[in-house]
Structures are given as structure tokens and as C-alpha cells.
Amino acid sequence: xxxxxxxxxxxxxxxxxxxxxxxxxxxxxxxxxxxxxxxxxxxxxxxxxxxxxxxxxxxxxxxxxxxxx
Amino acid sequence: xxxxxxxxxxxxxxxxxxxxxxxxxxxxxxxxxxxxxxxxxxxxxxxxxxxxxxxxxxxxxxxxxxxxx
DNA sequence: TATGTTTTTATCGTTTATCGTTAAATTTTA
DNA sequence: TAAAATTTAACGATAAACGATAAAAACATA
Numbered sequence: 001x002x003x004x005x006x007x008x009x010x011x012x013x014x015x016x017x018x019x020x021x022x023x024x025x026x027x028x029x030x031x032x033x034x035x036x037x038x039x040x041x042x043x044x045x046x047x048x049x050x051x052x053x054x055x056x057x058x059x060x061x062x063x064x065x066x067x068x069x
Numbered sequence: 070x071x072x073x074x075x076x077x078x079x080x081x082x083x084x085x086x087x088x089x090x091x092x093x094x095x096x097x098x099x100x101x102x103x104x105x106x107x108x109x110x111x112x113x114x115x116x117x118x119x120x121x122x123x124x125x126x127x128x129x130x131x132x133x134x135x136x137x138x
Numbered sequence: 139t140a141t142g143t144t145t146t147t148a149t150c151g152t153t154t155a156t157c158g159t160t161a162a163a164t165t166t167t168a
Numbered sequence: 169t170a171a172a173a174t175t176t177a178a179c180g181a182t183a184a185a186c187g188a189t190a191a192a193a194a195c196a197t198a
């Protein structure tokens with residue numbers, strides 16, 4: 001079964017930003033951002049996703065990906 | 070403040086599929102899919118998003134978009 | 139090796155919000 | 169008009185984000 005995967009790494013490397021800094025700028029805890037980054041969440045609030053997109057200056061598609069089986 | 074918007078319309082038109090049919094194939098209620106389609110939700114489960122992507126044969130970025138202020 | 143920094147993992151509790159169901163309202167189609 | 173499709177509303181049950189804290193692991197630097 002296909003699934004949605006989160007890929008923050010690429011944009012974080014591109015923006016040269018650490019997890020702690022990104023978490024602070026996004027406005028969520030570094031613990032929670034770590035979970036998001038490592039696909040340990042099964043859903044996401046749009047407010048959180050939008051905040052990430054804003055800080056990373058990217059689109060949702062740059063972070064969320066559908067990968068089929 | 071930027072936000073995430075859902076755009077199912079385009080792909081639904083492209084795939085020529087009705088809301089009721091899509092809901093059934095995706096495996097969620099038509100009521101809930103209607104909410105998703107009309108941006109009446111503030112979060113989404115990846116299982117739901119993946120199922121939509123699968124049926125519509127598209128990527129997450131085709132459905133989710135970050136639009137800034 | 140030792141020390142400090144960053145990231146990840148693990149619990150736990152609170153809060154948010156999906157999703158289903160039912161029913162009603164609205165819009166679309168014929 | 170009538171039927172079908174879509175949207176809206178209200179409610180409850182359940183799933184899961186998210187925060188806080190602490191601990192562990194990974195990483196870096198000297």
C-alpha cells in the first residue's frame with residue numbers, strides 16, 4: 001500500500017538550517033519536529049505544514065511525497 | 070499568514086470522477102471528502118491523503134498547495 | 139578520551155480535529 | 169419539477185498531534 005512520506009532533510013540542507021533552529025522558527029518543539037522529520041507522525045495539521053513551508057520557502061510538494069508500494 | 074489549500078477539483082475533473090465515486094474508492098464518507106475538497110478541514114491523516122493520491126493517480130503536491138498570504 | 143551540542147527516542151497528559159453517521163439544506167442535472 | 173449529487177450542520181467516538189520532560193544516542197570538536 002502506498003504511503004505519504006515527509007522529506008524535510010533536503011530542504012533543511014539546502015537552507016542550511018538545523019533542526020533546533022527550524023523548530024524555533026516554525027514554532028513547534030524540536031521533539032515534535034524530529035518526529036515529523038523522521039516520519040513518526042501519521043497526520044499533520046495544515047498550520048504546522050504551512051509554517052514549515054514558510055520558513056523553508058518551499059511548497060508542500062517539496063516536503064510531502066506519495067510513494068506507492 | 071500563508072496556508073495550505075487542498076485542490077481536488079482539478080484531478081477529479083481530469084480523472085472524470087464524481088465525489089461520491091471517489092469517496093467510495095478512497096474508502097471515506099462522501100461527507101468527509103466533501104469537507105476535504107472544500108477546505109473545511111485543518112489537518113489530514115496520511116492514510117487518507119495516500120488513498121486519495123492512489124485513486125487519483127497523482128502526487129501529494131498535486132493536491133496540497135502552500136499559498137502565502 | 140573527554141566534553142559539549144544536536145538529534146532522537148520514550149512516556150505521559152492535554153488538546154485538537156479527523157472521520158463516521160444522520161439529517162437537512164442546497165445545488166446541479168435531466 | 170423531480171431526482172440525483174453535493175454541501176452543510178450537529179454530534180460523538182476515536183485517533184493522533186503537540187508540548188513537556190527526561191533520557192539515550194549520535195555527532196562534533198578539542
